[in-house]
Amino acid sequence: MARKKSPEDSSSSAVSTSGRLPMREFSRSLPMSLLRAREAVMRQFRPSLRNQGLTEQQWRILRALTAVEAIEVTELARMAFLLGPSLSRILRDLEARKLVERKAAEADQRRAVVSISAEGLKLIAAVAPTSEAIYAEITRRFGARRLSELQEMLSALEQDLAGMEGVDGDDG
Amino acid sequence: MARKKSPEDSSSSAVSTSGRLPMREFSRSLPMSLLRAREAVMRQFRPSLRNQGLTEQQWRILRALTAVEAIEVTELARMAFLLGPSLSRILRDLEARKLVERKAAEADQRRAVVSISAEGLKLIAAVAPTSEAIYAEITRRFGARRLSELQEMLSALEQDLAGMEGVDGDDG
DNA sequence: CGAAGATGTTTAACATGTTAAGTGTTTCCG
DNA sequence: CGGAAACACTTAACATGTTAAACATCTTCG
Numbered sequence: 001m002a003r004k005k006s007p008e009d010s011s012s013s014a015v016s017t018s019g020r021l022p023m024r025e026f027s028r029s030l031p032m033s034l035l036r037a038r039e040a041v042m043r044q045f046r047p048s049l050r051n052q053g054l055t056e057q058q059w060r061i062l063r064a065l066t067a068v069e070a071i072e073v074t075e076l077a078r079m080a081f082l083l084g085p086s087l088s089r090i091l092r093d094l095e096a097r098k099l100v101e102r103k104a105a106e107a108d109q110r111r112a113v114v115s116i117s118a119e120g121l122k123l124i125a126a127v128a129p130t131s132e133a134i135y136a137e138i139t140r141r142f143g144a145r146r147l148s149e150l151q152e153m154l155s156a157l158e159q160d161l162a163g164m165e166g167v168d169g170d171d172g
Numbered sequence: 173m174a175r176k177k178s179p180e181d182s183s184s185s186a187v188s189t190s191g192r193l194p195m196r197e198f199s200r201s202l203p204m205s206l207l208r209a210r211e212a213v214m215r216q217f218r219p220s221l222r223n224q225g226l227t228e229q230q231w232r233i234l235r236a237l238t239a240v241e242a243i244e245v246t247e248l249a250r251m252a253f254l255l256g257p258s259l260s261r262i263l264r265d266l267e268a269r270k271l272v273e274r275k276a277a278e279a280d281q282r283r284a285v286v287s288i289s290a291e292g293l294k295l296i297a298a299v300a301p302t303s304e305a306i307y308a309e310i311t312r313r314f315g316a317r318r319l320s321e322l323q324e325m326l327s328a329l330e331q332d333l334a335g336m337e338g339v340d341g342d343d344g
Numbered sequence: 345c346g347a348a349g350a351t352g353t354t355t356a357a358c359a360t361g362t363t364a365a366g367t368g369t370t371t372c373c374g
Numbered sequence: 375c376g377g378a379a380a381c382a383c384t385t386a387a388c389a390t391g392t393t394a395a396a397c398a399t400c401t402t403c404g
Contacts (some may be wrong), residue, residue: 026232026235026236026239026251027251028323029307030213030307030310030319030322030323031210031213031214031217031228032232032253033322033323033326033327034206034209034210034213034326035210035253036253036326036330037206037326037327037329037330038203038206038207038210039253040329040330040333040334041202041203041206041329041333042203043333044333044336045203046392050393055359055360055392056203056360057359057360058359060198060204063198064198067198072382073382073383074381074382074383079198079199081204081207081208081211082360082361083360083361083362083363084382084383084384085360085361085362085363085383085384085385085386086359086360086361086362087383088383088384088385089359089360089384089385090359090360092384093359108369108370108381108382109368109369109370109382110368110369110370110381110382110383111369111381111382111383112382112383135201135202137336138202138332138333138336141332141333141336142328142329142332142333146325146328147202149325150202150205150322150325150326150329151200151202151205153318153321153322153325154205154206154208154209154322155205155209156314156318157209157212157213157314157322158208158209158212160313160314161212161213161215161216161310161313161314162212164216164309164310164313218362222363227362227389227390228390229389229390230389244352245352245353246351246352246353254390254391255390255391255392255393256352256353256354257353257354257355257356257390257391257392257393258389258390258391258392259353260353260354260355261354261355261389261390262389262390264354265389280351280352280399280400281398281399281400282351282352282353282398282399282400283351283352283353283399284352284353345404346403346404347402347403347404348401348402348403348404349400349401349402349403350399350400350401350402351398351399351400351401352397352398352399352400353396353397353398353399354395354396354397354398355394355395355396355397356393356394356395356396357392357393357394357395358391358392358393359390359391359392360389360390360391360392361388361389361390361391362387362388362389362390363386363387363388364385364386364387365384365385365386365387366383366384366385366386367382367383367384367385368381368382368383368384369380369381369382369383370379370380370381370382371378371379371380371381372377372378372379372380373376373377373378373379374375374376374377374378
């Protein structure tokens, strides 16, 4: 919407007017495709989460905590797919909001054990219905079977790239 | 050594010890799958970009600029899939580094027109070979055909969700 | 013409991503 | 036993994501 401008309508962007490099298909690169798809999905959920004062990552953490009785920070980071520093900050805030509780592990004072609080559970319960409804609608639109196939491919991609670490060209 | 710990399933996690809520298996939600897949891909590219002092987003912008002679900021944001504020900041930096040039549009002083500089092109040329090699290796591992299929599905997902804006439950 | 509204871009404010360094604990091993 | 190394976080510093608001310019329409 609202895309009118000068008289000389250029319709669609990018016609590589200079043929400088053969790097075609930028908009169809795999990272861009994944980014756009994910954004299309998350766009559906964000408003609802925001209504409850939750960011996407905070939601991921609380969501992960509902699946366990208690869990160490590092393990939680793996589960919620967050880096340590991000998780550290978010836990500090969630703890201040009394949505999670933290205590030191008995056997190892380095480790912290986190669990969701009663309040946290209430918040989850408030968001879950809308969240599930959105997910159901997405599934309906895209098709359950197709969705499974997509997840399979994504998982396979992840696996195929798991051990690939050394293509680092010497362009430094 | 300390191989960078990539959050994969530790196989020990999460057995819903409390049966609190019937929520979908968290680690297999669509947003998480997309996030992990994208991260697996980007992990391959980041080191090379970093060697050239470029972030992923800066690279996206320069990459998009090589495809056009010049382009307005809003259109560039659409192409590189960045939000206005992010693009604004990045352009300020790239301009300071003389990798891009900016001028006001003649017909409309509100609009700014951006283009890549000669230096910017050199930088692109320095990164491109490694980047292409990595992409080729990813394609080889996953399979060209499979990769096309995946892109198709991602594109379709994006399309299917395009007009879905109003599932907003009243959980506020 | 001129004030109200629309539009393109930037700034602000807060939250997270990302890498490196710092702080306590614990483990290893001479 | 004790110091170096490993480990589990946490802080720090910079870059981007995200939303709202500010700015400047342009367009509408009375």
